[in-house]
Amino acid sequence: MKTEDFYYDLPDNLIAQHPIEDREESKLLLLDRDTEQIEDRIFKDIVDYLNPGDCLVLNDTKVIPARLFGNREGKDERIEFLLLRRMENDIWETLVRPGKKVKPSNRIIFGEGLLVADVLNIGEDGTRRVKFNYDGIFEEILDELGEMPLPPYIKEKLEDNERYQTVYSKHEGSAAAPTAGLHFTEELLKQIERKGVSIAFLTLHVGLGTFRPVKVQNIEEHLMHSEYFELTKEAAKKINKAKEGGRKVVAVGTTTTRTLETIANSEGQVFSQKGWTDIFIYPGYEFKIIDGLITNFHLPESTLLMLVSALAGKEVIMKAYRHAIENRYRFFSFGDAMFIK
Template identity: 55%
Template sequence: MKIDLFDFHLPEELIAQTPLEQREASRLMVLNKQTGNLTHEPTFRSILDYVKEGDCLVLNDTRVLPARLFGVKSETGAKIEVLLLKQLEGDTWETLIKPAKRVKEGTVVSFGDGRLTAICTGESEHGGRKLDFRYEGIFYEVLDSLGEMPLPPYIKEQLEDRDRYQTVFARETGSAAAPTAGLHFTEELLDALKDKGVHTAFITLHVGLGTFRPVSVDSVEEHDMHAEFYQMSEGTARLLNDVRSNGGRIITVGTTSTRTLETIARDHGEFKEASGWTNIFIYPGYKFAAIDGMITNFHLPKSTLIMLVSALAGRENVMHAYEEAVKERYRFFSFGDAMLIL
């Protein structure tokens, strides 16, 4: 299957550069995965009209690290940008570095006038570098004071309030990027869902390198997904099994929640407490075992994310929906508008 099948014209001005003032103010497109019919809703809060008592929304409670660091090489003073991707062991992290050619094994990088230092211990997959960090105190507190939010490269504007790149339910620190479908939710909306009898369940998937890697092959089947850490608690597994047995729908919030549930269903045949690393790649032809619907943002052309959405709703339905989204001037990507697929 050629990746060109997932290409479309996206005007650059439709890539949302900043979040809206109110999280719920994003627009909502509803796609019927059976018929392809589209409904346009003025605000995300209209999601309340499409979920029913007994349904369950599954949200990713990962918390984004302020994982972009700016430092200098200790020997030369050359400027170095570091993006933390994955904690490997202890204080050793897999990272992306710009410019990578300046950082070889043994190179020492200093951040914040030496409050944090790192030594390169070798290369990692996909051209990254392994860095071993040195500091005094608690690493995450040092990182919080020195780091910036790792906004995707398509976003050129500075983020004034870093909390807008966190969901209101973010708890488990470890992501290199936000699970952006969850950014539309407020505490008030979550309460309204609860009042309607809609369950909410939480899983964790720490978003990693795959978010930043474009598909660089001609054929979808040749793309290699980067592994990401996930976990599901016993309580979440029990709730999801109960929802399924009682006839409720399981609706994931975002591609990360989708990939987590499908990984567990594939590996165990049911929902159960589990953790591990997943590199599941979902594209058309995939048979879903875990979910009935999904809330997601509008993704970039030829991305693995639009391929996953196409697997759920059908490629022709999704490509038509995206044509409409461009025509109707929906906002795309991390700070953009939302789509509900049922």
């Protein structure tokens, strides 16, 4: 299967540049993968399509202000860092721009010395591993100096950083938001619980590999990035109870889906664990546990588009995307949602 099979043409004016005022008022495209029927609804209607005993699974990761701007020591050069993941203690894997100017043994100064990074080495993929030096608490310094790492297709300034967080975000560590969850409000989650739907949380820290294009022609040759996840005993119990009762497990977002499919055994059960996943889900994959997926609209030729195509079928997904474009849905991180049921 070729990467170009997952291309579609999207007008630039449909790429959402900012979140809408009320999270739950986004559009919702309902896609029935059995009948291939499409319905246009509003996101808050999602409660009507979840049933008592179902389990809704959400990713409670929290985005850190992972974009930093500094200068190479002794040089008047603006250097941009993007923190990808903490390797150990104060050692981080980072993306650096302009990369050609940052070599091993270089020192980068942020905030007039409030934070200093020593470049340790350069990875095969061009990432830099750096060690940060500072006085105080790293997270507090990052809050002071860092900016939200919005995707490159968002050109407008984000006025409120909390709009790039889910209302249930808890565990810091992501370089990008699990955007399918941005549509939920606290009140909507309460309505869902009152209906008898159980809500389970897992954590997967989203890396910038999410936005990296697939550069190989044959998608099976693509190497996925690795991301850290955790699933608690309490969450596993809720998920297994739904499956054992013949109810549905509905994942919110591709990050949640990848985590559940990594953890689940062949019987569709999950157990508490933590670790790293680099699972790549594309057409032909047999899902072990999820029964439905709430997701946003994804970039052409992306691994995320391939994942939803694995669940609903590529032609069905492309049909849904054409419908979304014709009906002027908003696309990508701050865009509208789809429920594949």
